[in-house]
Amino acid sequence: MVAELTALERRLAELLPIYLDELWGPWLQLAAIAAASALSAWVVWWILKFGATKLVGRTKTEVDDRLLEATHWPLWVSVFLIGLRMGIARLHLADEQRIVDALQTVALLFWIVAALRASGVLLRALARHRSRGALVSRHTQPLFENLAKVAIVILGAYLVIKAWGADVSGLLAAGGIAGLAIGFAARDTLANLFAGIFIFADGPYKIGDFITLDSGERGMVTEIGIRSTRLLTRDDIEITIPNAVMGNAKINNESGGPHVKYRIRVRVGVAYGSDVDHVEAVQLQVAADNPKVCEQPEPRVRFRTFGPSSIQYELLCWVEEPVLRGIVTHQLVKATHKAFAAAGIEIPFSQHDIHIKEAPSRQTLAARNAPPANQSDRPSAGDPMAPRPADPAAD
Known part of the structure; x- marks a missing residue:
């Protein structure tokens, strides 16, 4: 009996390590691989951080620092999940593919969040350092930021669905049809929207400019929005004009050109016989005495034409x-x-001189006003004061 128990103990001692190794070996390897992956992720992150910090430290902007910060967790999670996937492959699980799809989804979610943060950082930086003709400004930044978020979310959702092996052709077709329907229903709004974007990009005017439209409206630009532009006239009346109209209108920008200064023209007529040099000197002195008139460019007086009653300056x-x-x-x-x-x-008023070569005599005027010689004293038939003939039927 003792010999049999001893043999059983020896058998268990031989089989137990093999059983435990088969049962716990892959999981212990998975844990070891996961720990090594986490450590590798931290090592990769620190290497990139210190290496990239030296590069971005040479720049004056903080944009690259924020972009590097946005990639911290996505990079760490990606390296960790790659190692975890390698460990799961050693377990030979029945649902291994679903677990791998779930790990890919987690990594994609982290990168989607990082892309959203990075797009906001880039667009805000472009809006702060906007140059003339750039699409992104402080007015269009919210629009482009929302468009970027929508595009990133749609692309991320597409990648997640593809990661799980689903067919997205039906969704793409439905999205295309919905886009056509929305575009047709909101074509006027979209026209104003795209016109506003091109106005920001082209920069024909800016806030504070005085502009005159071909339709006659003149005023100062107070706001340039995505849908419309607002003008404030000299009568303190605000005019809202759709950007689609502004995009097709002929605009006279009085504040454009090499400087904001505006030229004033004052026309005046002086009598013939005036000292033209003295007239010019007096006008220049009038301009010099006004403090609101610029010294540069210098005021000037120009002779324009000989008018009917005066010399025009x-x-x-x-x-x-x-x-x-x-x-x-x-x-x-x-x-x-x-x-x-x-x-x-x-300063002469408008006048006309009439020269009469020969005046008619009184006899000539009387002859012109006299009645014709063959006119009878009897009243004419058409005279209402003439007596009516007797009507025989009245008797």
Whole structure:
């Protein structure tokens, strides 16, 4: 009996290590691989961090630092899950493919979140450092940020569905049909939207500019939105114009060009016989005495034409902003009138001289007004005061 028990113990001692190795060996290997993967992920991250930090430290912007920060957890999770997948392959599980799909989904979710953060960082940086003609500005940044988020989420959902082996052709077809229906229903809104984007990109005007449209509206641009542009007229009336109209309109930007200064023209006529040099000097002095008139470019007086009653001159000068056009023109006209009156320069009113070569005599006028010689004294048949003939039927 003792010999049999001893033999059984020896048999168990031989089989138990083999059984435990078959049962726990793969799981212990998985745990070891997972630990090694986590350690490898940290090592890779620290290597990239210190290596990339030296590169991004040479730049003055913080955009690259934020992008590097956004890739921290996605990179760590990706390296860890790659090692975990290698360990799972050693277990030979029945649902191994589903577990692998789940691991891929987790990695994709981390990268989707990182892409959302990175897109926001890039668009905000582009909006802060916008150059003329760039699509992204502080006005269009929310639009492009939302579009980027939608595109990233749609792409991420597509990759997740593909990771699980599902057929997405039906979803793509349905999405295309829905996109066509929405585009047809909102074509006016989309027209304004795209026109607004191109206005931001082309930059024909900016906030604060004075513009005049071919339809006659003139005012200062107070807001450039995605759907419309707003103008404030000199009467303090706000006009909202759809961007689709602005995109096809002829726009006269008074604040454009090499500088914002606006040229004023003041026309005046002086009597023939005036000292033209003295007239020019008086007008230049009027412009020099006005503090709102720019010294550069210098004011100038130009002779334009010989008018019917006067010699036409034009005073040309510049003001700092188009908004000063009305008040400065008023001041210059008033000052010119006073200066001409003080200098004895006549501003003639419009007049016409009539020259009569020969005046008709009284006899000629009387003959013209006399009745014709064959006119009878009897009243005519058409005269209402003539007596009516007797009507025989009345008797």
